[in-house]
Amino acid sequence: MDWRPDRTAKKAIYKQIADYIEGGIGSGEFPADSLLPSERTLAALLQVNRSTVISAYEELQSLGIVERKKGSGTRVSTDIWGVAHKRMPNWGRYMEDGSLMPNGPLVQRIRSEAEKTTVINLASGELAPSLFPNEEFQQILRKTPFNEHLGYDHPQGNRELREVICAHMKKEKQIDVHPDSILVTSGAQQALHLIIRCLLKPGDVIAVEDPSYCLSLPIFQSAGFKVCSLPVDEHGVKPDDIRAFHQKNKLRMLFLNPDHQNPTGAVLSHERRKEILALSYELGIPIIEDDPYSLTTYNGKVHPTLKSMDGNGNVLYVSSLSKIAASGLRVGWMIGPPQVVQRLADAKQQIDFGHSIVPQWLAKEFLGSATFEDHMMRLRVQLENQKHAMTSSLQKSFGEKISFLVPQGGIHLWFPLPNPVDEYQLLDRAIQKGVAFVPGSIMGSYKGYVRFTYGRQEPEAIREGVRRFAEAFHDTCRNEK
Numbered sequence: 001m002d003w004r005p006d007r008t009a010k011k012a013i014y015k016q017i018a019d020y021i022e023g024g025i026g027s028g029e030f031p032a033d034s035l036l037p038s039e040r041t042l043a044a045l046l047q048v049n050r051s052t053v054i055s056a057y058e059e060l061q062s063l064g065i066v067e068r069k070k071g072s073g074t075r076v077s078t079d080i081w082g083v084a085h086k087r088m089p090n091w092g093r094y095m096e097d098g099s100l101m102p103n104g105p106l107v108q109r110i111r112s113e114a115e116k117t118t119v120i121n122l123a124s125g126e127l128a129p130s131l132f133p134n135e136e137f138q139q140i141l142r143k144t145p146f147n148e149h150l151g152y153d154h155p156q157g158n159r160e161l162r163e164v165i166c167a168h169m170k171k172e173k174q175i176d177v178h179p180d181s182i183l184v185t186s187g188a189q190q191a192l193h194l195i196i197r198c199l200l201k202p203g204d205v206i207a208v209e210d211p212s213y214c215l216s217l218p219i220f221q222s223a224g225f226k227v228c229s230l231p232v233d234e235h236g237v238k239p240d241d242i243r244a245f246h247q248k249n250k251l252r253m254l255f256l257n258p259d260h261q262n263p264t265g266a267v268l269s270h271e272r273r274k275e276i277l278a279l280s281y282e283l284g285i286p287i288i289e290d291d292p293y294s295l296t297t298y299n300g301k302v303h304p305t306l307k308s309m310d311g312n313g314n315v316l317y318v319s320s321l322s323k324i325a326a327s328g329l330r331v332g333w334m335i336g337p338p339q340v341v342q343r344l345a346d347a348k349q350q351i352d353f354g355h356s357i358v359p360q361w362l363a364k365e366f367l368g369s370a371t372f373e374d375h376m377m378r379l380r381v382q383l384e385n386q387k388h389a390m391t392s393s394l395q396k397s398f399g400e401k402i403s404f405l406v407p408q409g410g411i412h413l414w415f416p417l418p419n420p421v422d423e424y425q426l427l428d429r430a431i432q433k434g435v436a437f438v439p440g441s442i443m444g445s446y447k448g449y450v451r452f453t454y455g456r457q458e459p460e461a462i463r464e465g466v467r468r469f470a471e472a473f474h475d476t477c478r479n480e481k
Contacts, residue, residue: 001037001045013048017056022065025076036066036074101218107442110427114436120465122452123436125213125262125411126327130458131382133325133366133375140365148357155345155354157184157333161364165333168367172295174308175317175335183334183341184355185348187327188292188320191334194344195288195316196223204252207245209237211414211443211451213262214255229444232261234405236268239275246283254280254287259294259303260410263443263451267408273306280314287315292323295376297409298384313337321363323411323455324379331355331363383411389459390452390466397470411455414440417448421476430472435465 005016024030036042039057043050057074060066068074095102102108114121148158156162162179169175185191192214200206202224208214210229220227228245230237236258245251256276258268268276280287289306297303307317313336320332334344348354366372390413391406404415417426423439430437440449454462 004046005048014052014055014059017042017046017048017053018059021056021060022063025065030076032076033078034076036076038073099222101222103218104442106424106427106439107216110436110438113431118434119431120435120461120468121456122454122462122465122469123438124456125323125453127323127411127455128457131379131455133371136366136369136371136375137362139371140362140369144365146361148361150357153354153357153360155349156180156182156341157355158357158360158364161360162333164364164368169335172302173305175305177335180338181335181341183345183348184360185320185332185334186330186352186355187322187332188290188318189332190348191318191332191344192217192288192290193219194347195334196220198344198347199286199340200225200253205249206253206255207242207251208255209257209261211263211440211446211449212255212257213443215444216442232264232266234266236261236266236272237276239272239279242276242279246285251283251285254285255290256287256306257290257292258306259291260296260407260412262293262410263412263414263438265405265407265410265412265414267303270304273304273309277306277309277314281312285314289315289317291317291319293410295324296380296383296411298380299408300377300380307335316340321367324376325366329359329363331359383455386454386457386459386462387413389462390454393463393466397466411453413452413454415450415452417450417473419477420448421473421480423447425479426473426476429476430469433468433472435468435472437469
């Protein structure tokens with residue numbers, strides 16, 4: 001055996017060994033039912049630890065390529081080609097080699113556990129079913145005939161919906177926009193994916209807020225970007241930090257969530273908004289404004305968006321109905337220069353041939369109805385009540401040991417833990433007690449922090465969830481002493 005593993009490669013040595021043996025089986029070097037070298041022999045030949053060989057053999061065994069029996073060694077499977085002489089692909093390797101990285105194991109676990117009926121979900125960033133405009137939707141479905149064409153629609157989205165979005169943007173956000181400058185997307189998430197895939201390339205330097213929802217998205221790492229983190233305080237990111245990062249790294253794009261930022265709840269100050277726009281004009285850096293929450297401001301006052309202040313076309317604006325109506329409707333939109341919108345519409349058409357007409361029709365009727373404002377007034381009142389249930393419960397459970405920015409809109413609360421604890425153990429303990437949350441490290445570099453979402457649960461469940469979390473925290477502290 002002349003082959004040796006490459007110790008400078010990123011791939012684990014045991015996986016290299018497994019790949020080599022699998023290749024040898026495919027080429028006939030190791031025939032079916034042949035005995036492979038013993039663990040000790042192969043370890044000596046390859047100059048690796050025996051445990052590394054064991055891991056390689058276990059990998060091959062899990063794929064059905066080899067059979068292992070104590071006292072008899074490791075043999076190539078007698079049915080390696082199957083009864084029909086067809087070999088099964090190594091799906092595990094295909095999944096590892098895909099270009100889009102999976103969500104981290106912590107994120108996957110939170111999502112799987114949070115959906116259990118026994119768990120109070122303070123992790124998922126969505127509205128409670130009671131906050132959905134179900135009655136308004138039912139009225140639309142009863143009273144308005146659906147006469148839409150059910151074939152493929154315009155690549156940018158249904159024209160009538162885009163016209164309604166124009167009126168909505170003008171009324172609610174003071175943004176003047178033409179339907180040709182709007183792309184309807186499957187929520188804001190798809191808009192971000194299209195921007196990343198179509199307007200940037202591997203190696204580009206981008207800047208995002210820290211902490212930030214964006215830092216939990218594997219797509220930024222999958223795309224091969226260099227990500228600069230901009231610290232967020234109670235007034236948002238600092239323009240001087242943006243300039244400093246650009247001088248060192250030549251930023252290609254800036255991602256911001258100016259209103260009721262996820263997760264901190266911070267609102268970018270008006271003065272900083274003007275300074276950041278001036279920087280964008282000076283340096284030619286495009287800004288992606290992610291705006292899911294500005295209409296949820298509890299006093300009804302909507303801060304001027306960056307897009308409404310942008311007289312140069314530097315801001316690509318992204319919003320959706322997910323955080324103000326229903327996440328399952330999957331209707332979002334992006335506003336930008338027509339040539340950019342057309343480029344992204346072309347990419348979207350390659351993915352799904354355009355958005356489904358049914359949710360577009362329902363969104364058009366809802367956004368254009370008189371009941372939309374009534375729904376938003378009720379939503380603001382209920383979200384503020386749910387926020388109060390969370391903040392008062394945290395103060396009751398922890399007193400002056402924690403402090404936090406009290407959000408004036410949105411659905412998230414961000415706070416530091418009173419004492420340093422292992423966040424993985426804390427999450428385990430919390431899930432055992434029936435409550436899920438998001439550890440701070442998922443949202444960026446902030447360990448020792450927690451994000452709670454109060455949009456998903458009713459006040460009574462929020463209070464019980466905070467109580468369970470406090471028990472889990474105190475238990476974790478005692479176990480770590």
